[in-house]
Amino acid sequence: MTETPIVALKGVEKRFRQGVLALAGIDLAVAPGSFLSILGPSGCGKSTLLRIIAGLAPPSAGLVQYGESGVERRLGFVFQEPTLMPWASVWDNVYLPLRLAGQGRDAVASRIAETLASLGLEGFEKAYPRELSGGMRMRVSIARALVTEPRLLLLDEPFAALDELTRFRLNEDLLRLWQRHHWTVIFVTHSVFESVFLSSRIVVMTPRPGRLLADLPIALDYPRDAALRTAPRYVEECQRVSRVLSEAAA
Amino acid sequence: MSERLLRIGAPLAVGLLFLLGWEALVRLEQLPPYVLPGPIRVAEALWQDGPSLLGSLLVTLRITLAALAAAVILGGALAILFAQSRLLELSLFPYAVILQVTPIVAIAPLIIIWLKDQVFLSLLVCAWIVAFFPVVANTTLGLNSADRNLVDLFRLYGASRWQTLRYLRMPSALPYFLTGVRISGGLALIGAVVAEFVAGTGGTDTGLASRILEAGYRLQMPRLFAALLLLAATGIGIFAVLSWLARRLIGHWHESALPGEE
Numbered sequence: 102m103t104e105t106p107i108v109a110l111k112g113v114e115k116r117f118r119q120g121v122l123a124l125a126g127i128d129l130a131v132a133p134g135s136f137l138s139i140l141g142p143s144g145c146g147k148s149t150l151l152r153i154i155a156g157l158a159p160p161s162a163g164l165v166q167y168g169e170s171g172v173e174r175r176l177g178f179v180f181q182e183p184t185l186m187p188w189a190s191v192w193d194n195v196y197l198p199l200r201l202a203g204q205g206r207d208a209v210a211s212r213i214a215e216t217l218a219s220l221g222l223e224g225f226e227k228a229y230p231r232e233l234s235g236g237m238r239m240r241v242s243i244a245r246a247l248v249t250e251p252r253l254l255l256l257d258e259p260f261a262a263l264d265e266l267t268r269f270r271l272n273e274d275l276l277r278l279w280q281r282h283h284w285t286v287i288f289v290t291h292s293v294f295e296s297v298f299l300s301s302r303i304v305v306m307t308p309r310p311g312r313l314l315a316d317l318p319i320a321l322d323y324p325r326d327a328a329l330r331t332a333p334r335y336v337e338e339c340q341r342v343s344r345v346l347s348e349a350a351a
Numbered sequence: 352m353s354e355r356l357l358r359i360g361a362p363l364a365v366g367l368l369f370l371l372g373w374e375a376l377v378r379l380e381q382l383p384p385y386v387l388p389g390p391i392r393v394a395e396a397l398w399q400d401g402p403s404l405l406g407s408l409l410v411t412l413r414i415t416l417a418a419l420a421a422a423v424i425l426g427g428a429l430a431i432l433f434a435q436s437r438l439l440e441l442s443l444f445p446y447a448v449i450l451q452v453t454p455i456v457a458i459a460p461l462i463i464i465w466l467k468d469q470v471f472l473s474l475l476v477c478a479w480i481v482a483f484f485p486v487v488a489n490t491t492l493g494l495n496s497a498d499r500n501l502v503d504l505f506r507l508y509g510a511s512r513w514q515t516l517r518y519l520r521m522p523s524a525l526p527y528f529l530t531g532v533r534i535s536g537g538l539a540l541i542g543a544v545v546a547e548f549v550a551g552t553g554g555t556d557t558g559l560a561s562r563i564l565e566a567g568y569r570l571q572m573p574r575l576f577a578a579l580l581l582l583a584a585t586g587i588g589i590f591a592v593l594s595w596l597a598r599r600l601i602g603h604w605h606e607s608a609l610p611g612e613e
Contacts, residue, residue, distance in 0.1 A: 152503075178503075178504065178507055180504075184498060184501055186518075187605070188522045188525070188604045197504075197518070198508045200518070201508045201509065201510045229603060
């Protein structure tokens with residue numbers, strides 16, 4: 102890798118207060134513009150790793166280095182739950198990061214409209230989260246992460262709770278946006294199919310303590326669309342990754 | 352539709368039956384009105400003494416509403432203070448509990464002695480002591496129950512302490528706060544009545560509690576019942592207004608205020 106990584110972890114370790122070792126010896130460099138999936142069985146510390154990258158939790162040992170200055174202030178984070186403010190409309194939920202940055206409503210109106218449109222949320226500006234389906238709520242959550250034009254987008258199993266068709270649609274929309282905006286994505290998931298479909302690179306984690314077991318480039322060309330899901334080369338990649346994941350879980 | 356009919360009709364029928372049974376009992380047993388007046392006698396008393404009782408009700412209501420306002424403002428402010436500093440919460444909260452669990456009838460004489468010339472103020476303080484705790488306790492809980500992921504998100508975007516309070520903790524606490532206010536509304540009325548029982552308002556500004564005592568001494572049971580009726584109606588009225596207010600404020604998003612699934 103010749104490019105300076107956008108974020109690099111060196112010997113990252115996380116021990117919880119009760120003494121449980123959650124992560125051990127994580128070395129990982131993420132190239133700018135790549136779509137990296139962190140794949141592993143439940144409870145392997147994927148989410149903890151993502152929180153450490155975001156700066157939401159400090160590592161017990163090791164370093165997190167950002168390649169360009171200011172990246173740590175240009176992060177987008179999408180949680181497993183949509184994590185919307187139930188008292189605020191869709192528009193106000195998406196406005197939140199900009200409001201916290203001190204931006205006025207009028208100044209960012211067009212930017213918010215654009216972001217909402219790119220996620221198919223036109224016409225829902227005034228709706229409240231409880232009026233939306235799970236998939237739509239997740240779209241709002243993604244819109245909120247994207248409205249700040251992040252350099253690095255972190256997603257923590259964002260589609261795990263959605264039905265399959267909704268998940269496929271969101272996967273495709275996410276890929277489309279990624280290709281248009283060239284941000285770097287770190288995507289945590291436990292689904293082989295999802296990670297192969299999305300990623301340019303997959304790292305597989307083992308549980309207790311979480312370690313990186315394998316680093317797999319995915320040699321499928323972009324743009325990828327729904328047709329890929331039935332293509333033999335996609336199935337082959339899934340089988341390859343699946344075998345590694347079973348090793349990790351064993 | 353039938354559900355709504357049942358909701359209104361069933362308690363109404365029970366009430367009507369109760370009143371009928373009550374009137375029948377009084378007539379059949381020929382109970383004298385100073386032991387138990389029938390509902391018709393009570394209605395008559397309400398009609399005759401209504402204007403003068405309403406004047407007293409106004410006095411009680413003034414204390415109640417002032418105590419509720421003080422409970423809301425001071426209770427809310429105290430809760431926000433608690434949310435800012437864990438140390439402050441840990442050091443002060445036990446005293447709020449002590450103030451809450453000590454029976455007001457036991458403290459009221461002290462307060463009345465200390466504030467001897469200010470009847471209104473001493474009654475207000477008593478009612479406030481009874482009423483303020485639910486606001487403090489509920490609001491503190493609410494401020495601390497903001498969604499953890501949202502707290503993280505605010506941190507990620509570098510939100511200031513004030514921004515987190517204003518845009519996250521306060522809206523999260525609103526339903527809890529409103530529940531506290533609803534409980535406090537009823538307690539403020541109870542506090543106002545109990546304080547007046549202990550203090551006794553002399554002169555012209557007598558509240559409903561004094562009228563109840565006075566009617567009791569004179570064995571004017573119909574008037575006593577009429578005063579009780581007014582108190583109960585006032586309590587229901589306060590609760591209804593506060594519930595309406597809660598629905599107006601959080602009805603569009605909070606579960607508690609949403610209509611059931613059709």
